[in-house]
Amino acid sequence: MKKERIKELHEQIQAVETGQVAPGRVWRVTRRADGTYERVLEDSEVYRQERVAKTQEEALALTVRRKLGVSQNEFASMFGISAGTLRGWEQKRRRPNGAAELLLRVAEKHPEIVREVAGETVMR
16 A cells, blocks of 8 residues: 555544544444344444544543643652653543542542642652
8 A cells, every 4th residue: 555545544544533524434333241242333423523522521630730730740750650651641542540540530629639648748
């Protein structure tokens, strides 16, 4: 395949992923209890609108960091993660899971507690 065609296909994929255009078809596949699969044709426009909403939604880590008013390095230090991990979360390349996601949700609702606990940790 020529480089130009690959680039064109990549741009089309990005347009669908960001909700700029609706895909031709969208199949939702679910696994039944008996182990078989069910495939259902979904509405392409509904899929596009879901993608737009997902793209516009700010990453949870970015929201929390802004509420705390700290730099990426400070935030990473507070949460005991690398700055690279934080960048991945903020750019939505990765998602925090398990305890990290729970801690971010608590920090979103109660940033003052995170500041207080992080301050105690620094003073030790």
